[in-house]
Amino acid sequence: MNRRPQSAQAMVEFLIIIPVLILLIFGAAQAALIYSAKNGLNYATFQAARLGAMNHAQYSDMRRGLTRGMYPMFSQYPQQDRMQHTASEVDNFILITRISPDQASFGAFAEASDALGVDAIPNDNLMFRSTQQSPVSIQDANLLKIRVQYCMRLIVPMVEHILSSASRFNADQTVGSFSEVSKLSADYSSVCAARNGFIITSEATVRMQSAAINDADYCSTGARMRCP
Incomplete structure (x- = not known):
């Protein structure tokens, strides 16, 4: 009996399925990295809010808290270079939005x-x-609530282009479609600049332990903070 047709069919099926299988495996690996980064960002965001609450809700102190909190996320770098790399990530690919107190609260x-x-x-x-x-x-004006958006660098081949495009579409649609949400979010280019990355977001709310000072002048200079 001639089995060549069956063998050829199996090869064709294999060639069709293998790219999808590889994409799924790579996607699972990248998803695990995103999940780990999200957990690290949650911790760093709380540290930023905690330091901000004790230091008049100033960006410089929230940046310090973020840098401390994100430091363990870059353990793959040599210790002597890790802090410098962490600070570079915070300064270039992090955007902080001070949700509360907002400008209306300061005015009141x-x-x-x-x-x-x-x-x-x-x-x-x-x-x-x-x-x-x-x-x-x-009392509510003395709640410091911040949203941190981080443009995570994607390192897994193939899926990086798919996920970065999806993140860009989601960020731009969110800002463009919902006026209330747009006050608390930023478009993809504002967070990622020239990086093809994936935006992960975290929020934290902490009771102020000091009098909040409006950092609006700092926000208007193009720093990595927004003050709705």
Whole structure:
């Protein structure tokens, strides 16, 4: 009996299936790396919010917290170069959005502070202050909430182009389609610059431990922070 037709059919099926199988394996590997990076970013975002809450919600201190928190994510680099690389990632591929307190809260509650020399949202005696909302209460204005968007570099071949294109489409559609969400998100090019990466996002909320100072002037200079 001639078995050549059956053998040829098996080869054709193999050639059709193997690229899909390889793509699935590579995709699973990259997904595991993204999951690990998301966990690391969650920790780093909390560290950024914690330091920001203790230091008047200033970007420089939130950046310091992010750098500390993301340091373990780059253990593949030599120890003497790891901190420099982490700082470079934070400065070039991280965008912080200060969701709360927003500009309206500063306009409603900020007052002159002799100790700080600038206007700040009071952080003392909150339980005795009015709970009137204007547009939120002063108690809610003392919640520091930040959103951190990180453009993660994709290293697995083949799937990097697919995932970076999907991330670009998702980021641009989110900003373009929903006005409220666009205040809290940024388009792909704002986060990733020239990198073909995948945007991962994390949020953290911490009660302010110091009087919040409006960092809007710093936001307007093109730094890696947005102040809706």
